[in-house]
Amino acid sequence: GVVEACLLHMLKRRAAGFLRTDKVAALFTKVGKTYAIAGDICKKVQELQQQVEGRKNQPNGQEPLKRQGSTTSRTPVLTPQAIKHIWVRTALIEKVLDKIVQYIVDNCSKYYEKEALLADPVCGPILASLLVGPCALEYTKLKTADRYWTDPSADELVQRHRIHGVHGRQDSPSKRPALGIRKRHSSGSTSEDRFAASAREYVESLHQNSRTHLLYGKNNVLVQPKDDLEAIPGYLSLHQSADSLTLKWTPNQLMNGTLGDSE
Secondary structure, eight states: OHHHHHHHTTBOHHHHOSSOSOHHHHHHHHHHTTOHHHHHHHHHHHHHHHHHHHHHHSOTTTHHHHHHHOTTTTSOOOOHHHHHTHHHHHHHHTTOHHHHHHHHHHTHHHHBOTTSTTTSTTHHHHHHHHTHHHHTSOOSSOOOGGGGGGSOOHHHHHHHTTOOOSSOOTTOSOOOOOTTOOOOOOOSOHHHHHHHHHHHHHHHHHSOOSSOEEEEEEEEEEEOSSTTSOOEEEEEEEEEOSSOEEEEEEEHHHHHTOOTTOO
């Protein structure tokens, strides 16, 4: 959406098309007449739009059977948001959006007014340069706002961060411990189970998700629980949710799963 806003800024009427409501489509089509890469994107977008129209006209019961035996079953089902930005999205996935924008910047006098963003000698090339990074990525799995349930589970996060609870999962395929961490087997006590659950919950809170964000974290922060006890090193972190800030501190022993004999 941001890229489209930049492309549409002070676009000439002749380039946008007098009667076309989709000005981005008109711009890509006009550029595609003189730039082969943009022309290829025009063909691919037209194919995708035809597939979308075909799915709309397909009876509900026939589409799964057709997709199952079709050679184009790898084509994803486009969401309304993807269809809305299909031109920029297709160019991005095909890794040519930066090249198309650079071509438009180099020939900006054909498409834009003098005060346009892409006609600016500084802002235009900067926009094209900023798109080089996104175009270098492989968009093999796009994640939308309604797919937060696909976030890794707490158990997977525990393995990633090499933080193990007091006892491992019974269905775990591997029992090999991480380097430098001594694993202990649970004796079945309720306190140890509570410690293991607490460690998993803490690691899950470190994960960036739609509910909480980790703002700050620092290891080996000393906390003295009582005057007659030595200070204990642990991990201090600041989390932000929709309505509050939470400060957490977890002892290193708990995070490593090596509580020993300490209370």
